[in-house]
Amino acid sequence: MAHVEGQQHPIAIYFKIWGLLFVLSFFSYMVDYLQFEGYLRWFLILLFMFLKAGLIVSVFMHMMWERLAMIYAILLPPLCLLVLIGLMTMEADYTFLTRVLFFAGP
Amino acid sequence: MAVAIVLVLLIVGSVIFNFLSPWWFTPIASNWGTIDTTLIITFIITGIAFVAISLFMAYSIYRFHHKEGRVAHYEPENNKLEWWLTILTTIGVVAMLAPGLVVWNDYITVPEGADEVEAVGKQWQWSFRFPGEDGKLGTTDIKFVSFDNPFGINPDDPNGQDDILISEPELHLPIDRPVKMLLRSYDVLHDFYVPQFRAKMDLVPGLITYFWFIPTRTGKFDLLCAELCGVGHYTMRGHVVVDEAEDFDEWLSSKPTYAQFLAAATAAPAMTGLATKGQEVAGAQGCLSCHTIDGTSGVGPTWKGLFGKEETLADGTTVRVDEAYLIESVSDPNAKLVEGFAPIMPPYELSDEDMAALIALIKSKSE
Amino acid sequence: MAYVAPAEVDDIELHDPQSFITKYIWSQDHKVIALQYAATAIGIGLVALVLSLLMRLQLGFPGTFSFIDPSSYYQFVTMHGMIMVIYLLTALFLGGFGNYLIPLMCGARDMVFPYVNMLSYWLYLVAVLVLVASFFVPGGPTGAGWTLYPPQVILQGTPGHDWGIILMLVSLIIFIVAFTMGGLNYVTTVLQARTRGMTLMRMPLSVWGIFMATILALLAFPALFVSAVMLLLDRTLGTSFFMPAIISMGETLDYGGGNPLLFQHLFWFFGHPEVYIVALPAFGIVSDLLSVHARKNIFGYRMMVWAIVAIGVLSFVVWAHHMYVSGMNPLFGFFFATTTLIIAVPTAIKVYNWVLTLWRGDIHLTVPMLFAIAFILTFVVGGLTGLFLGNVVVDVPLSDTYFVVAHFHMVMGVAPILVVFGAIYHWYPKITGRMLNDAMGKFHFWVTFLGTYAIYFPMHYLGFVGVPRRYYSIEGTDFIPASAVTLNQSITIAAFIVGVVQILFIYNLIWSYFKGKPSGPNPWKATSLEWQTPQTPPVHGNWGPNRPLVYRWAYDYSVPGAAQDYLPQTMSPDDPIVGGHLGRGDEKDHHS
């Protein structure tokens, strides 16, 4: 398993990426700071998280594509699952709400 | 070659069929004309796509079928064409989706001031509940359901006392008033479906679901269960009657409130010991979810006046109802089917005591 | 033909069969396993076909056949749906065609894990047997619909709620294990065992379709697995994963707190990818059929590959379009309607490219080609009706009516089945060395195509009227006109005609095996590797001493300047037949 390919990135690119990461983190903080609520909040937080993760994976790890493909293969399914888990929590809250509203409760 | 011709015939035939067929939506009786409009938009766009694509295919086959000396054109791709087609398709999709989402937003947003009505489903019959004077439905729970409280209304909830109970599968609604249907199920999934209203929604046990609509036409409409709920699924029918306001009020006022129902149930005349036990057995075994003892019709034939009667069977013969017949009817319900009823009763294996109690109950209701 | 020297490609270890048993029964050869899979799938599929005809008897002539009571009707519907989707189509496309085509088309000697491959088949057979056994237990098989929705599936009032459902779930669990074993093989073989020169983008679309479908299946089946296990626990041990507090037939049960919608979400998280699992292989195979028999390269190969990948990925985020009226959180409607209609775009591209492949081709109207053309038409009808259902409000009146039944039969019960037939007519010569009889084939085609169109096209209109699905009888309604009953009769008659013609097809399969015209190694003059094997039918190990060397993609038909109208993938650019012209000849490339 050879991984360290000879290819070198110019140092500038690292700085640019650092900058981008800062900007993204800033946005994440803003979501908190501006007190977005509900689904929007989670949507934004997750979005920025994925963007950051994507950046890090694609640039800093500058791996050969096979490694990258492995990572996609291992990461993509859980990402699909995250959608499922997110929607399932919403669904659970909704169900619970109707139960509280309409059922006599324990 | 024949294929090209047949394809064209099929396409033309399908279009003609569409216009000439006697089968189309039943005339609408609710405010959901917008759903029909969206459907028509979808229909037109997809119809055009269907005709265009298949005619093009038929023409290609006609034009380029194998002949001596024909050589196919070598063209791996044509990016421009493909992008154009993609964009065109996207436009088509957006043209369908946008109105669809707008109408969906209406569909899930109940207008202020809609009347709440509850539809209750259980295998395989409908019943309904109106909120009564206070305009609020009482809370419910499965654990409160009993012979005296068939709707499982919370006895401690003051909102529930004046709720009006409709124990038969016929629901009346006033015309031109928005209703919010709250849907509740005792056992399995069902679905409240009146084709003329377009709207429908599942009933899910352990959950309250809803949809809303405004009836816009008086008349009597079929109510169907549209979610598979066991062998009796297809028999789970009812009616929705849309009335003018006065007729509706008159109908509603003839129905008992929960408080009245409770009073009547406790005041019912006492029965002999064995028959009382029979009532318990019938409750515990679930017979009473299909059979009634007061002469109204249920999923199965009523037990009132059953004993000693000449019963007409599905094959046209008749049989006198005696103990042997009752026992057979319970242990092997499909052996002799009563006329006009579906073969959906599950077989039961009851102890002799329980059976005797049930027979006593049925006898007591036949005197 | 050019070969790599043995040293250049490391071969997997081959288990050479010794006796009849190891050759034909416990075989580890992918071709034998493929045939075993296919035979079993078709056998059980015929059972499902008979069940569908029994259903049609009741629907067309209600009450005439007293042996079909409501319980057995629902059992027929359920078993028909489940067998057709999982045990016939999934097994046939992936276990049958996947096993046969992947190694041959990639130039491999066998699957990479032949032993696991063999286990996969035998477990599949066990799953089928358990399924069949459920017909013979007390209470019969389950009758809860192929969606197996709880609570109903395990309660009184549903046929087979005591034993049938347990066997069904066990069978599904075994099937999933079996499939996972096979699936690991297909994916790894495509990734690792291609011959030299066979880059990913030189693979025929059949392989791409099967490859992607396998990935989908590997990732989707766990959802079915989890829901089956949880349902089994609810049924046998009385847990309440899905079961809320319930009064069933007047009896208060011990369950409480669960949510039936959880099952539906899990089921459709599997169920929607599942429909593409049976569609993608069909997409791939039909692309190859069209290209070969139109003597033209498939149009827009790259877009076709991208579309397959896009459809695969998107199919995991559309599941709840089956639940628009299930009572789930109503906000989900927006999300799922959007994703559902987005998925129509890559699918549309595929349709365009199929049709554009015909354009300016040299179309040979052979039997496989006829089936491929019929596929396009029926798939377009079925796909477009899918858009109605995907567009959330339009689904509201149509859901659970015969419109849905018509949609999925067009798109799944007819279109892929037509591809299966086309593919069998196409590859039968490779498998047996003989052609299938053409006259019988044409007759079979016409009856099947026109017959199924006659069955399902009018069904859409029953759906518009509002006829609900899964109804044993629609008597006693006011809104259904009497003419609908006549329509139902004619549908039943059409179904019988189509059903009976399948006997002719089976007869053709057997007759041609002995009496068919010898085909030679490459009767269709096709380019892909499976037609270039040194022997027909290919022997164990497929390629003789050396594996083939691939120089080009699989679609070099009618290349300008070449001396013949097809250039096999193994043909080197130095070959005189190529005529000094490569690929697109000397034209300037004006696109990139």
Add this chain to the structure above:
Amino acid sequence: MSIFRILATKPWERNEASLGDLHGGGELSLPTQKIGLFVFLSVVTVLFGLIAAANVMRMKFGDWQPLTDPQMLWVNTGVLAFSSLALQWASVSARRQNLKGLKIGFFLGGVLAVAFLAGQILVWRNLIDSGHVVLGNSANGFFYMITAIHGLHLLGGLWAWGKSAVRIGRGVEIRELRLGVELCTLYWHFLLLVWLGMFALLLRT
């Protein structure tokens, strides 16, 4: 080449029509078995992810009574971690051609895994004795289901481990053992990760 670049190639083009890239067939330079394992691991990830999704949803309803987490589970977790570690040692030894280290690590790993399974069964017994039966509450249901499915996967791993162990016992050359040992190690690490995830889920709820 990146996957996107591969998907963008035009296989019909002039330069593509020759065997220019001498594509060796295998897409990835890893051993085939390892790829197979990777594919399998993603399937298992999805499986447990789905269980987690179901768990997350189910626990939101009022009737959820979390298990009082049995102390024993911490011990088991430790055992599994050591088992994983031991196998890692075996792997490293294999790479360094150290047969003795390989043997000790490999066998220790297997034995610890068996110990883990025994521990899990003990936890079950304790729970059942203290009245936390499967159908008591859905939290219990999930606990039993998760531990059972995880245990079954580990059992499957032990079967593969057994096969390698037999080969080690037969004195097969270390070069040929290496792949088997590495595969086991990978699988063990993975199952440890899964267990940690599931354990966290069980603790949280």
